Amino acid sequence: MDYDVFDLGNVRLQNGTTLPDAKLAYKTYGELDADRGNAIVYPTWYSGQHYDNEWLIGEGMALDPSRYFIIIPNMFGNGLSSSPSNTPAPHDRARFPDVTMYDNVEAQYRLVTEVFGIERLELVTGWSMAAGQTYQWAVSHPEMVRRILPFCGSARTSLHNIVFLEGVKAALTADAAWKHGWYTKEPWTGLRALARVYAGWGFSQQFYRERIYERDPLDYGSLEDFLVSFWEGLFIKRDANNLLTMLWTWQNADIGRTPGVGGTEEALASIRMPAIIMPGQQDLYFPPEDNEWEVAHMPSAELRVIPGAWGHFAGGGLNPVDTAFIDDALKELLARDA
Structure with a gap:
């Protein structure tokens, strides 16, 4: 530790x-x-x-x-x-x-x-x-x-920020495996969906338009590579209930x-x-x-x-x-x- x-x-x-x-x-x-x-x-x-x-x-x-x-x-x-x-x-x-x-x-x-x-x-x-x-x-x-x-x-x-987070939350909790927070295994589909929603917000339109994710220092081979390796890779390491707890803190x-x-x-x-x-x-x-x-x-x-x-x-x-x-x-x- x-x-x-x-x-x-x-x-x-x-x-x-x-x-x-x-x-x-x-x-x-x-x-x-x-x-x-x-x-x-x-x-x-x-x-x-x-x-x-x-x-x-x-x-x-x-x-x-x-x-x-x-x-x-x-x-x-x-x-x-x-x-x-x-x-x-x-x-x-x-x-x-x-x-x-x-x-x-x-x-x-x-x-x-x-x-x-x-x-x-x-x-x-x-x-x-x-x-x-x-x-x-x-x-x-x-x-x-x-x-x-x-x-x-x-x-x-802001209200707009709260709405963005509602989309993130909805993507995660739509997974049947979530079971209202009483899951026995992580809701992997929901976590990956959350990551895909987040991907559209974390970087700018210019970032995607100019394919900056393909350049140094990120150097991903394609958009899909970036979405899977960076975004899904970020969130599948996290616990769903933990993410929802912090999301509530953020929204409020x-x-x-x-x-x-x-x-x-x-x-x-x-x-x-x-x-x-x-x-x-x-x-x-x-x-x-x-x-x-x-x-x-x-x-x-x-x-x-x-x-x-x-x-x-x-x-x-x-x-x-x-x-x-x-x-x-x-x-x-x-x-x-x-």
Whole structure:
């Protein structure tokens, strides 16, 4: 096992459900300074696990483990932290409770403070659903977070994004083997169908029109090769109930639902630390327009669009040009006074 587990005990979730004996899996990179002042939190994304984040960590990069102590907490539902697939009855499988972004961040806050004694975070950053967690950190614990850089994500899931996810969910649950979450073997047909639906959204029209999947660094031999090897290969490794748990978290993401906050605009206005908000230029479900609206309500935020044809996966670590663009912004933000 290449990660650690923080035993949270019984956790009362935002909806009032108690998740007994909850677990938060995490991995750290680098060493924590004596003053505990060099920490960065970099959460995981939909279906991703900590190792899927490692492309943005390295010597000479902004997230340099020789300089910073980088914590990657795994989301609830991703198969490593408490999830439908690893939780004992009665909260196993289809009975796993609904978990919000707020719930995830509160567990991460406990990890950061109780395990490491950290009182200040130099940065919170992340892609996609991790961007949503980044916004949530800024609202839930503004006294602690010095800077944020969410990329290819949003503070509130848009209606169009919710509709996209309804298609993903419908493809998975249409498989008779799903059995309303009480399957005895994975619903492979549904998982492959989910992957095919997702394939039309993860990259842009230009990406497909120009057959970028056939070029380096992807280098797939045909469209079908890409759909099977990349997309089906991504999702058949995951548990169906886990995917549906994280999907619910995504659909219901809204920093305006943070306890004590009076809506999304008020929550955005409370984010006063330096921030660079980075959408992908052709992201089909987290479009730049949504982030433009957010930045207009944030006192110290800058919108910086990742150019190019890679759509949502501009933030996925696949294209070296996009990775360099994100890394340069992180370096710039970390150099700013906060």
